[in-house]
Amino acid sequence: MTTGQLLPDLRGVQPLVLTILAAVLMAILFTLVHSGPGRFDWNYLSGTAIFMIWTGITGLWLLGGPLRGWLARRPLHRQGAWALVVLEAVTLTYALLADGMLQWAVSGRYGGPDGAFVLHVALVGLILFGLLMRYLYLGALARVQQQAALNARLDALQARIRPHFLFNSLNSIVSLISRAPAQAEEALLDLSELFRAALQESRTLVPASEELRLGRSYLNMEALRLGERLTLDWQVPALPPQARLPALSLQPLLENAIYHGIQPLPEGGTIRVQVEIRRGYLYVVISNTWRPEAAGETAGNRMAWGNIEARLQACFGPRAVLKQSQQGEWFTVTLRVPVNPEAD
Structure with a gap:
């Protein structure tokens, strides 16, 4: 059916x-x-x-x-x-x-x-409306099949993200257990929320507020590990429920900011997250201090970027934007998606 x-x-x-x-x-x-x-x-x-x-x-x-x-x-x-x-x-x-x-x-x-007149009109209407319903049925059937293929593709992309960040999260907690057991316990609580999001039934899109809350849990866990080396600047207003993002799309970007921006610097640095809605689009801007000679790009970094880019295109098409820029000591990633993608 x-x-x-x-x-x-x-x-x-x-x-x-x-x-x-x-x-x-x-x-x-x-x-x-x-x-x-x-x-x-x-x-x-x-x-x-x-x-x-x-x-x-x-x-x-x-x-x-x-x-x-x-x-x-x-x-x-x-x-x-x-x-x-x-x-x-x-x-x-x-x-x-x-x-x-x-x-x-x-x-x-x-x-x-007049039986002949009424029958004539009824037959003409039956033919015209029957052709219309057939056309609409084939179009709806094609949309259902396309959505099923899209969901399968998104599930495969999302499955590639899960083991990667869970492995890194466990490594962060292991580094805390011997020197700060109380902080390790707090990190485990944050990790439990990450596990819940990663292992729950797959969803294509989630509320942006939920995705940002998950990202904040991840940053809190990393802040326990890095201590004073990590400064967080969180500029996130209340968001409408129709603002949505692909599940687990922000955490890999924040992870890249940690591992390729903050962690290589002996003195640490700042991660700034700015969110706003402008002209019907949701903007999420993630900036981190960095030095080119200290940062390095890995295959995992490229995989995460390509993964998120593919999921954004699958969910929103060409209206979604994911770009990066460098200015001075700041490395910035900008993510843009339509607030209400079904309005058009």
């Missing part, structure tokens, strides 16, 4: 305008077929356009409003079947209404439904 959303979001002005435009174009097409070569029946066009516009608007309102939630809980094929039933019912209702109005306008009385 395939689940997903068959119908696009039908609320708002754009779907309404597109529905009216499609109805008018279909009315023109039917009028050309009906009129034949050399003439154009404007009366037929006006009646057909009004009928199609009202049918489209009513179907749009029903499927995008009262029935939207109910349909979304059904499998894809049933969503299509029920949407087809609703649209065909609307078509039959307006066909009967139009038939009655025509009879009244011509003869001043209603003599019962």
Whole structure:
């Protein structure tokens, strides 16, 4: 049983305008077929356009409003079947209404439904709406398959991150046990939160506030190990729930700042984390003091960078940015993602 959303979001002005435009174009097409070569029946066009516009608007309102939630809980094929039933019912209702109005306008009385007219309209509607549902079903099925492939790819990328940072975290705690048992205990508490995030059921995106809290736990653990050699400058405001990041995307960047920026310096240094939302994008800027001759790049560093870059592109496409820059004694990594990626 395939689940997903068959119908696009039908609320708002754009779907309404597109529905009216499609109805008018279909009315023109039917009028050309009906009129034949050399003439154009404007009366037929006006009646057909009004009928199609009202049918489209009513179907749009029903499927995008009262029935939207109910349909979304059904499998894809049933969503299509029920949407087809609703649209065909609307078509039959307006066909009967139009038939009655025509009879009244011509003869001043209603003599019962014109079976041939109603059947003709019903068959045309069934063909058109059936083709539309088939098109939407194939599109939704393709989206479901693409999402499944994306989730599998993200799971593989995330699995490569987990052993790497857990191994380094355990090494940090081991270095504390002999000389600072109390601090080692605090580090174990922070590590338990890291384990919980790394080993829980895989999630593609997590709230940015949760990912930042995880990063802060990691930095707290490293601060216990490095002591006065590490200064933290944490500039993180409250973030809206729709601001999201790939799971375990910040911790490897913070780990690189520690192992390639702060740790090689005998006097240590500062890690600054700045977060802001600007023009619909979430910016996370991680800066650390460094010296080029002391820092070094390893295969693990390149792997972590490429891993995060691949996950950002998979989740957000070209709107996601991950870049690094160097200015004086500061090395900076900037991560940018859209706050609400489904708004576009």
